[in-house]
Amino acid sequence: MSRPSDTLGELLETLGRVLAVSSLLMIGLACGAGYLLADRALRPVDAVARTAEGIARRGSYRERVPLAPGHDEMAHLTSTVNAMLDQLEGTIEREKSFARTAAHELRTPLTVLKGRLDLTLERPREAGEYRRALCGMQGRVDALVGLSEGLLALARTDAPVALEPVELAGLALAAVEALDEVARGSGRQVHLDVQESWVRAEGTGVARVLVNLLENALKYGGAGVGVRVRDRTVSVCNDGPGPDRAQWVRLLEPFERGVGVQGTPGSGLGLPLVAALARRWNAELLPHWEEGVLEVSLRFPA
Numbered sequence: 001m002s003r004p005s006d007t008l009g010e011l012l013e014t015l016g017r018v019l020a021v022s023s024l025l026m027i028g029l030a031c032g033a034g035y036l037l038a039d040r041a042l043r044p045v046d047a048v049a050r051t052a053e054g055i056a057r058r059g060s061y062r063e064r065v066p067l068a069p070g071h072d073e074m075a076h077l078t079s080t081v082n083a084m085l086d087q088l089e090g091t092i093e094r095e096k097s098f099a100r101t102a103a104h105e106l107r108t109p110l111t112v113l114k115g116r117l118d119l120t121l122e123r124p125r126e127a128g129e130y131r132r133a134l135c136g137m138q139g140r141v142d143a144l145v146g147l148s149e150g151l152l153a154l155a156r157t158d159a160p161v162a163l164e165p166v167e168l169a170g171l172a173l174a175a176v177e178a179l180d181e182v183a184r185g186s187g188r189q190v191h192l193d194v195q196e197s198w199v200r201a202e203g204t205g206v207a208r209v210l211v212n213l214l215e216n217a218l219k220y221g222g223a224g225v226g227v228r229v230r231d232r233t234v235s236v237c238n239d240g241p242g243p244d245r246a247q248w249v250r251l252l253e254p255f256e257r258g259v260g261v262q263g264t265p266g267s268g269l270g271l272p273l274v275a276a277l278a279r280r281w282n283a284e285l286l287p288h289w290e291e292g293v294l295e296v297s298l299r300f301p302a
Helices: 002-058 072-120 127-158 167-179 178-184 203-222 244-252 270-278
Strands: 164-167 189-192 200-201 225-228 233-238 284-290 293-298
Touching: 002 072, 072 127, 127 270, 164 167, 164 203, 167 178, 167 189, 167 203, 167 225, 178 189, 178 203, 200 203, 203 225, 203 233, 203 270, 203 293, 244 284, 270 284
Parallel strands: 189 225
Antiparallel strands: 164 200, 225 233, 233 293, 284 293
């Protein structure tokens, strides 16, 4: 009776060893296969990471990561990274173009100012001549200050947004009062048609928008200038035809000016700043031409 029991025990023991060895072998094979599969799957991700690291280290924002074939997650990742780099390149190119144009715009009045200063100091003059020369330079300095303030205001539109409740009618009235002397000097009268309207924006920014739009209307418009506030919308209109419709998009770029106004004072930053602030608040800047009247409206979201 002991013989069959011993044989059965030996058989079970052998079977146990076989199972243990085979289990270890299967686990090893599974780990190896998993490593190979993971390495194969993550190799494109590693290539994207190395390429992105190289782009960041070299600053070569025009490079792109190689697109993965197919329509899987890897293909979606590479296309998304390249789209991000496309947007980054566009932003950098716009900033470089803006910096070059700003430097040119600042250099011109500075060169004129330096020339006048050198001419004034070239030979002795009477006190009255010095005063006249300094008064002429003062206008150039004021233009430089206005240009610098416009550039700083445009640069600040990239700062984090801090929305607050803003009442449009009160700000419209304040803008009209601030430009009352300019309106009277040009022989124009601003007509107000306002109703209480609350929006979420930035009070100082909305005030700047209204002043810029009113200044443009008083400077380039006709005799009639009006400001209207309705439900979440503030509009500035004037009797002048304003810029041509085809030129509107161009005028929203910094330092661009309308045809026929190059001789008038201005930096070409008023409308671009209005457009940048409107984008900042997710508001719409809407021009409307009708029978020789231009109306520019800023419509805030609900």
